[in-house]
Amino acid sequence: MGSSQFFGAAEIGYFVAMMVYIGYFVFRSASAGKAATVVTSVSFASQTAAILLRWFESYQMGIGRAPLTNLYESLEFFIWCLILGYLIIEFKYKTRSFGAFITPIAGLTLGFIDLTAMKTTIEPLVPALQSNWLLAHVTMAFISYSAFGLSFAAAMMYLILKTDDRKGSAYWFWTITAGIFVSVLVAMLADYLNYHILHTPVADAKDALLGSTFRNKSSLVRLLSYLAAAAFTGIVWRYGGVLKRTFTYFGVSAELLDQLNYNLIALGFPIFTLGGLIFGAVWADQAWGVYWSWDPKETWSLITWLSYAFYLHARFIKGWRGTKVAVVAVVAFVTVVFTYLGVNIFLSGLHSYGEMP
Amino acid sequence: MEKPDKNNNNIVEKVWKFFTSVKLAAALILTIAITSIAGTVIEQQTEPAKNVKLFVKIFGAKLAPSIYSASDAMGLMDMYHSGWFTGLLVLFCANLIICSIDRLPKISRLVNEELSPMEEPSFKKFSIHKEYNLQGNIKDRVEDILKTLKSLGFKTVEHKSADGLQFYGQKWGISRYAVYVVHLSIVLILLGAVIGVKFGFNGYLSLPEGESSDVAYTRDGKTQPLGFTVRCDDFNVDFYNDTDMPKEYKSWLSIHENGKEILSQSIEVNRPLKYKGYAIYQASYGPVTDKNALIILRVTPSGGKTETMSMHVGDSFKIPGSTIEGKAKYFSPALAFNKETKEPFTYSEMMNNPAVYLEFKKDGKDLYEGWVVKRYPKTWDMPDGNKMELVDYWGYQYTGLQVRNDPGVWIVYLGCLTMLLGLYGAFFLSHRKIWVLLKGTKNQTTVMVAATTNKNRLSFEGVIYRAFEMLTVQR
Numbered sequence A: 001m002g003s004s005q006f007f008g009a010a011e012i013g014y015f016v017a018m019m020v021y022i023g024y025f026v027f028r029s030a031s032a033g034k035a036a037t038v039v040t041s042v043s044f045a046s047q048t049a050a051i052l053l054r055w056f057e058s059y060q061m062g063i064g065r066a067p068l069t070n071l072y073e074s075l076e077f078f079i080w081c082l083i084l085g086y087l088i089i090e091f092k093y094k095t096r097s098f099g100a101f102i103t104p105i106a107g108l109t110l111g112f113i114d115l116t117a118m119k120t121t122i123e124p125l126v127p128a129l130q131s132n133w134l135l136a137h138v139t140m141a142f143i144s145y146s147a148f149g150l151s152f153a154a155a156m157m158y159l160i161l162k163t164d165d166r167k168g169s170a171y172w173f174w175t176i177t178a179g180i181f182v183s184v185l186v187a188m189l190a191d192y193l194n195y196h197i198l199h200t201p202v203a204d205a206k207d208a209l210l211g212s213t214f215r216n217k218s219s220l221v222r223l224l225s226y227l228a229a230a231a232f233t234g235i236v237w238r239y240g241g242v243l244k245r246t247f248t249y250f251g252v253s254a255e256l257l258d259q260l261n262y263n264l265i266a267l268g269f270p271i272f273t274l275g276g277l278i279f280g281a282v283w284a285d286q287a288w289g290v291y292w293s294w295d296p297k298e299t300w301s302l303i304t305w306l307s308y309a310f311y312l313h314a315r316f317i318k319g320w321r322g323t324k325v326a327v328v329a330v331v332a333f334v335t336v337v338f339t340y341l342g343v344n345i346f347l348s349g350l351h352s353y354g355e356m357p
Numbered sequence B: 001m002e003k004p005d006k007n008n009n010n011i012v013e014k015v016w017k018f019f020t021s022v023k024l025a026a027a028l029i030l031t032i033a034i035t036s037i038a039g040t041v042i043e044q045q046t047e048p049a050k051n052v053k054l055f056v057k058i059f060g061a062k063l064a065p066s067i068y069s070a071s072d073a074m075g076l077m078d079m080y081h082s083g084w085f086t087g088l089l090v091l092f093c094a095n096l097i098i099c100s101i102d103r104l105p106k107i108s109r110l111v112n113e114e115l116s117p118m119e120e121p122s123f124k125k126f127s128i129h130k131e132y133n134l135q136g137n138i139k140d141r142v143e144d145i146l147k148t149l150k151s152l153g154f155k156t157v158e159h160k161s162a163d164g165l166q167f168y169g170q171k172w173g174i175s176r177y178a179v180y181v182v183h184l185s186i187v188l189i190l191l192g193a194v195i196g197v198k199f200g201f202n203g204y205l206s207l208p209e210g211e212s213s214d215v216a217y218t219r220d221g222k223t224q225p226l227g228f229t230v231r232c233d234d235f236n237v238d239f240y241n242d243t244d245m246p247k248e249y250k251s252w253l254s255i256h257e258n259g260k261e262i263l264s265q266s267i268e269v270n271r272p273l274k275y276k277g278y279a280i281y282q283a284s285y286g287p288v289t290d291k292n293a294l295i296i297l298r299v300t301p302s303g304g305k306t307e308t309m310s311m312h313v314g315d316s317f318k319i320p321g322s323t324i325e326g327k328a329k330y331f332s333p334a335l336a337f338n339k340e341t342k343e344p345f346t347y348s349e350m351m352n353n354p355a356v357y358l359e360f361k362k363d364g365k366d367l368y369e370g371w372v373v374k375r376y377p378k379t380w381d382m383p384d385g386n387k388m389e390l391v392d393y394w395g396y397q398y399t400g401l402q403v404r405n406d407p408g409v410w411i412v413y414l415g416c417l418t419m420l421l422g423l424y425g426a427f428f429l430s431h432r433k434i435w436v437l438l439k440g441t442k443n444q445t446t447v448m449v450a451a452t453t454n455k456n457r458l459s460f461e462g463v464i465y466r467a468f469e470m471l472t473v474q475r
């Protein structure tokens, strides 16, 4: 078996785990919880094997490099760190209820990998990328991204647990965020069904992502998709209290979530500063002779960094606690996602449009 | 802060107060973040045409021209070098420095504050607080308790009172300064950046193989004398197997001063050359098409010794030790063959697949002819056992060098280092205090523990509870 089979097995495993965790959360069945943990652990082991195998295979191909140097590999590594972090939390705090909120982040990432037709083959490196600084940079950046991802989940859970006033802005905030998040996830599932199960052909690989729904050729489908997403968000808004009661059933304390949210950011922030910003700058300095050139990626990293700095100051100086900082943590994670994916998709899109004749 | 005194409320104080404000900090951080976003959408320092198209796409053809010229006037097309963006950063620094200075006296009081023993009722007021009953009287257990406190990292003071025997201590008070170290480091980094921009030089230099220069150029065409001469001795691109994916760009450079060679070194993308404060980076490369370059061949006659020969296209040469005459008829920097017609053609101006067409004659009669391709050793062997290796087409390529002199970069790195130290202190250390009160009967000791920390309460609490819990189960 090669690395891609192990990756494939892990991918399916994580999807199953996500479903089972959600099932566990909704139906509170203890055996489902155990099953979810087992599936996650097995998938994690498979993914670990896949990453190691891929490393080995690159040596066999005469390329010889750690599997951390392109978009695909870095996203796999992100998922790996996220799941590792989750398993540690599950073990440490002896609660599985978080699984229903963290595995969907992995699911979303996997869907993204699957539907954007990104290169998954092992490619040799162009000269600029042949640097140990790059390796340190990517590894640490992704460890911090997964810490931020976990803090995002903790912040969402906190908001769910603490707000029940349907008129309150924090309640609106989390219901809309959850609505968008789940709608995108479901839209990706629809894509998966459409292309992989029904084998509907795609004209252009670039249009595959959300092509069955929000980016469909037919404006009717697009309209229906948006309506469905809006309706779903409405349902979340109306019945969000049910989630809160479920949490109460699992005995998760708001204080723990708030603390966890902070601890994860306190872990992620220094790592991001060192790996994401400083190592990135040292590498750029080595390769091109400029440590900072304000290119969109660098600038968005800075924006992410400022967002988390804002979080820390809001918490420490203004004494913001709970709901307010949780909202900041959610927004800050959106900037993380944009830094990593949005810059590639939207800004390069805008700029390459500018380059068209 | 002291109570504001109405009479003393002059301008200086008002300005000071304005800069100590955390609201200002939040506003500045948000403003810098949001304006930076604009800078990532609008392409910076590029030809106007690109951004005009972008504006048309976003605002439509009608509005675009006026919005474009307004944005241009505001410096949005080269935002990070504009006066107002620099101004924002200056304000931000002032805010950081003044806010930190303003708070330091209070912090230093907190750090240097002596602890004092507490009365028994006060113990219960702490959020980290617990009581333990240990077997054995105080005398028996006091050593264990001191050991526990030591293992927790506390040096404690002993105090005897009517309440009982008390130990108390604190650690890592100094970590309260850590955030100020972080703030200072930001100022250092910006200072280093300013020094780099003001006193440094960042430019480029294109050197054809075999040529030298004692100046470099900035993007806007200014000349910078280097104080020494750089020569490009050679340049080469290596590719992965038989693909066109570059594996390595390499320039062989030498530095000359007063006509003497001082240094000779090869550089690659991640390995620059450093000399006299300048760093020279491999940045790009390209062909010098109007140059009459030299074909360099390594010729090994069958059974003979290898010799290196150089010639121009069209020149003839002799295979050493024989009467065979060779001629370099054509050169192609990137040879390929048409799949159907098998016709040779050149698919790129770059030296992706350099090849030379050689023709051999003996006594006026044609012997053999064909392509010798640098990347394919199989083509080097001639039918009669002679070997012709194409080494280079020297003088055909130029190397694009980035030349930089940045006296501020060390300050930037120093700032990065202090930032890491500061972040470590700010996040992983906290100012911790502990009090332990012992009261005993003949064979039992009651231990009352109270503790505080300015951060990470849950983890400190866990550590303390675990340590003291151990004492109850022992023996």
Ligand code: HEM
Pocket: A306, A309, A312, A313, A316, A317, B020, B021, B022, B025, B029, B092, B095, B096, B099, B100, B103, B107, B179, B182, B183, B186, B423, B426, B427
């Ligand atoms: C983006 C730049 C900044 C960064 C990266 C930064 C970093 C930090 C960090 C890491 C902390 C510690 C938070 C914690 O303990 O978890 C902190 C605290 C603090 N920062 Fe900043 N800071 C920045 C800008 C500013 C500015 C402009 C001000 C000016 C008002 C400021 C004022 C403070 C204050 C007053 C504290 C709390 C100090 C205390 O707890 O005693 N910061 N900062």
